[in-house]
Amino acid sequence: KQEVTQIPAALSVPEGENLVLNCSFTDSAIYNLQWFRQDPGKGLTSLLLIQSSQREQTSGRLNASLDKSSGRSTLYIAASQPGDSATYLCAVRPRAGKSTFGDGTTLTVKP
Amino acid sequence: GAVVSQHPSWVICKSGTSVKIECRSLDFQATTMFWYRQFPKQSLMLMATSNEGSKATYEQGVEKDKFLINHASLTLSTLTVTSAHPEDSSFYICSASPYIQGVGALSNQPQHFGDGTRLSIL
Numbered sequence: 001k002q003e004v005t006q007i008p009a010a011l012s013v014p015e016g017e018n019l020v021l022n023c024s025f026t027d028s029a030i031y032n033l034q035w036f037r038q039d040p041g042k043g044l045t046s047l048l049l050i051q052s053s054q055r056e057q058t059s060g061r062l063n064a065s066l067d068k069s070s071g072r073s074t075l076y077i078a079a080s081q082p083g084d085s086a087t088y089l090c091a092v093r094p095r096a097g098k099s100t101f102g103d104g105t106t107l108t109v110k111p
Numbered sequence: 112g113a114v115v116s117q118h119p120s121w122v123i124c125k126s127g128t129s130v131k132i133e134c135r136s137l138d139f140q141a142t143t144m145f146w147y148r149q150f151p152k153q154s155l156m157l158m159a160t161s162n163e164g165s166k167a168t169y170e171q172g173v174e175k176d177k178f179l180i181n182h183a184s185l186t187l188s189t190l191t192v193t194s195a196h197p198e199d200s201s202f203y204i205c206s207a208s209p210y211i212q213g214v215g216a217l218s219n220q221p222q223h224f225g226d227g228t229r230l231s232i233l
Contacts, residue, residue, distance in 0.1 A: 034221055034222060036224070041202070041227070041229065042226055042227060043115075043117065043204050043224040043225050043226040043227040044155075044204065044206070044224040045224070046221045046222065046223065046224070049220075049221045089154065089155075091222070093222075098145065098157050098160065099145075099157075099222065101154045101155050102154060103153065103154040104154055
């Protein structure tokens, strides 16, 4: 059974800092990994999708890496801003079947 | 980008009422949609996988007679919470991945989520 762990559960940083969020998974037989952002009381917004054959994906100030063999992914946020405050979730997806989500990391960026 | 619309966004109703939540893929077709439930400060819990034209697949512990799912078209799935009680109060979210006729469901495409429905049963 796939298990996804996100560390830390919560993170508070001053504005402007670069930061890394971690996601680990127990079964490396994944098809892709997706990072999401969730604002309070809202649905999920897709940030980055990494296919199993890829090492990283970038979008603006966000960079996600994937090391499938070690079961790890990181989400790097550069020059953090207060608007980045949210809960960040990672989800791994097998070739067929359902995705497994981590419990998320709640990020607070202080002005 | 791909958009999933979920309606209503917030429902408050009395105990015993049945509530229907709609999930629509606005600019793509989806043979499969997923329904999740989320408790405060917790991650998403998959309730069921909605399959167009066939019965939904429910996760262990989810009552199929309580949570009725209908996926009548390639762009619409509905979740009906029947005879809702206060313990059914939660945040319900749907998601969908694109499907292309002749190719099938695209597992290599992102999942797109609706904005969720806050259900409060008094």
